[in-house]
Amino acid sequence: MNHIVCLAYVPDTETKIKIGADGKSIDESDVKWIVSPYDEYALEEAIKTKETKGGTVTVVTFGPAKADVGLRECLARGANEAVRIAADGLAQVDSLGVAKLLAAAIKPMPFDVLWLGNKGVGTDAQTLVPMLAEFLDLPHVNLVTKLEWKDGAVTCWREIEGAKEVVETPLPALIAAQKGLNEPRYASLKGIMAAKKKTIAVKTPADLGVDVAAVSGDKAAVRWTKLELPPARQAVKLIPADDPAKAAEELLRLLRDEAKVL
């Protein structure tokens, strides 16, 4: 069984985001980049399945040259091949554009399962999964936390509001991972040394026949006009609790008069 895993290289979830000088992009100077955690679940499941059932795992990303570091990390964990669609120098491309680019890159590749995380932790748009499935004319199952392989099909457990839904889909299919699917492995040093010897196939949007100008910058369907940080948290107010009755009274007063929530 062959697997393709699409992944995003995103700011570490612990990064303190700063807004760039233009007010609508993030300042990337002190950002540590990581493979998006949800994509890690997808990759882990693909590698695990490859290890038991044979086949290959190819990782694909749309990103700038620095995303090669993320791809190499995936190779070190056990992916066989890596493809990067070069985003260097492009104006911002929205999810629709990314879906078009990924679809164009993936179309000629043979695969049984296309894997994604249910969302990137970058912009959290959560739109890529269905769009990519549409462009590739694939069934898709999102928010998957457990799988059972069958001949030419797979049963997926997916999280829905307050319950689990069990669905079966024929292959090839797009499966999007949710937290809880597995515990992603570390790479190993041996994996890193093996990954060092591999080349990452870099393709430009033009190579893929995608008119990127039509899906980026001013032409993108979704444009960022402004970024704002959440308001700074107010200082904590500690109520001395020497006398519980008095403390409760004070808390009520604050909730009513200052926070105005009562």
Added chain:
Amino acid sequence: MAFGGVDFLGIDDMLSPDELAVRELVRDFVESDILPIIEECAWEGRFPRELVPRMAALNLFGATISEYGLPGLGNVAYGLIMQELERGDSGIRSFASVQSALVMYPIYSYGSKAQKDRWIPALGKGEAIGCFGLTEPDFGSNPGGMRTAARKDGDSWVLNGSKAWITNGSIADVAVVWAKVGGPDGKVRGFLVEKGTSGFTTSEHRMKMSLRASVTSQLAFQDCRVGADALLPGVEGLKGPLSCLNQARYGIAWGGIGSAMATYTAALDYARSRKQFGDRPIASHQMVQEKLAFMISEITKGQLLALRLGRMKDAGTLKPEHVSLGKRNNVWVARECARLAREILGANGIAGEYPVFRHLANIESVFTYEGTHDIHTLVLGQAVTGIPSYNPPAP
């Protein structure tokens, strides 16, 4: 907030992508597997043995070897492993140093094929633990004076003597033991002694105030009989153990920087958030800044030194006195940083909620083992003057 490293001078630009990848991998491991438990381990005086299989899965043991399915890393990548592990804890780094540089290295370099086949895979997978017995109760800086003796008796060797301060001693499955063959003036030879061999016993050094998350033991040999195949065939004389120490000391030059990064980062974070005398963080005081400036200067110089040593080691131009320079300087840097960080943290400098005092105590072991600071001073002295002062020639 995850540890982002200390790189004042952009030294990362001098590292290759795979060296950076190795460092990130170990850094993540330290962050998620070592730091959450280490303070508790040190307090309880417990070596976290549960980390051994996890470290093995990352290939942290014998990482520079390329046979036996091991990764064959370059020396800078190896150094970065030691740096990151010691950012976690000197005791954990010591475990990895001993396993790799003091046990796998001599078996790999001086062992027979059978010895290698038997031990290298097992040690690499963490299925076996090793220790290195050189120091004796009466011979530390001067190991050449050792009294442990090996006597040939028919088809076997009989060992008698004792070793002291041996890292991993009582948890080791195999001990690399250095002993004299042919009387007090005889040649030093290496032997592989397995756990459970009759006449071989161990006991732990108790009440250690430093390196508490690492096991340190005494080894005793009383008519301990091992087969002829226990002898390491490939080396004779003090060169054997000293060549191993040279490997380990090289790693310690990097490890020292890891320890210093830990205490410096703790001090910097603390100085920025702790307020005294109005609403000013203590980082705004000149005396505090002087300490931080000293730390970052010494760490940066130490990083450059370690990196240069690594490149020389890869090129085959590294000499023992270069390694002495690195071990001596960078452990000193770590010791100074620990002391200054502890000052900056005030009362919290002695508290277990911060990593500083643990590093401060740990570095005292590192200062002494693998050649004391002063012994390395004398190695450097000899290198530049040509006169060996620790054992001066007769007038």
